[in-house]
Amino acid sequence: MKAMRLQALLARAGVASRRQAEVLIRQGLVRVNGEVAHLGQKVGPDDLVEVAGRRVEWPRERLVLALHKPRGYTTTRSDPHARRTVFELLPEVPGLQAVGRLDRESEGLLLFTNDGELLFRLTHPRYGVKKVYRVWTERGTLPEAVCRKLVEGVALEDGPARALSCRPAQGGAILTLGEGRKREVRRMLQAVGYPVKRLLRLQVGPIRLGNLPPGRWRRLSPEEVQALLKEVGLE
Structure with a gap:
């Protein structure tokens, strides 16, 4: 994967949104190869990036999944009070997070992604998805x-x-x-x-539930992912 701006890396890795990442960099909480980072700095897969002493893993391929959430499942990864969670229906993917929520008794389309910036924009009211x-x-x-x-x-x-x-x-x-x-x-x-x-x-946004059966998931096509990125200004 080619080099990218530091704030973009932090967003893609799910550390924070780009705006929040800029704040972390300005506060001196981000280091690259042991040195305090600066805004706009470019990093690559071989660089050691740390936030408040914790290593940031280079982001994997952007992934977006669509799930037909059945009734009775809670939109959470872990909850001692939940009998069943939506993550029980999905493959194990590091960094995968739900895009918004559907309450336990609601059904239908629920998106998941490992891209922190896409997650932020899809859920922030400013973008009006x-x-x-x-x-x-x-x-x-x-x-x-x-x-x-x-x-x-x-x-x-x-x-x-x-x-x-x-x-x-x-x-x-x-x-x-x-x-x-x-x-x-x-x-x-x-x-x-x-x-x-x-x-x-x-x-x-542009993604439809279609004929996806309850409890089943599918990976969004590259064209669908591009449509989502366009929807929130991340082309």
């Missing part, structure tokens, strides 16, 4: 008026929330959101009087 959800509610199909209310915005305990789009679908609706706060879709539907019975995520 769209997510599409199919919901079924305890009261059935959402009326057009309720969909309009969700697009206009509803008040939640952690601030207002709005859907980018909403259209009625049999038994519920299809919603598109530009952020991913904790249980946001469920809380939004609860706020308008339509508690969620089932929630299925269909899409994250």
